[in-house]
Amino acid sequence: MFRFRVCEASEVGEGELKIFAVKGAAVPILVTRVDGELIAGTSMCPHEDVSLVRGCIRNGAIVCKAHGYTFDLQTGACSHDPKLRWHVYKITVTSGQVFVDLA
Numbered sequence: 001m002f003r004f005r006v007c008e009a010s011e012v013g014e015g016e017l018k019i020f021a022v023k024g025a026a027v028p029i030l031v032t033r034v035d036g037e038l039i040a041g042t043s044m045c046p047h048e049d050v051s052l053v054r055g056c057i058r059n060g061a062i063v064c065k066a067h068g069y070t071f072d073l074q075t076g077a078c079s080h081d082p083k084l085r086w087h088v089y090k091i092t093v094t095s096g097q098v099f100v101d102l103a
Contacts (some may be wrong), residue, residue: 040091
């Protein structure tokens with residue numbers, strides 16, 4: 001497991017979807033804030049490899065704009081297809097800096 005700095009916590013506002021290029025990560029990391037909690041995952045939709053940055057947050061899930069696939073923000077489970085899962089990363093915030101653990 002490797003820990004990588006992604007951004008400053010203050011860079012992500014409530015309900016925003018932001019992506020950050022992280023050296024060592026194959027694709028950018030998506031970070032959002034819901035009810036004050038920071039959540040991070042892969043920036044790509046596992047359905048069709050479309051960027052999730054243009055999606056939206058609805059009822060505790062991220063919704064892909066391309067095809068409407070919905071993924072639970074806590075578990076990554078897909079409501080449309082149980083075989084699909086959005087990869088959610090463990091976040092650590094230290095001195096205002098957001099870090100994620102990547103395998």
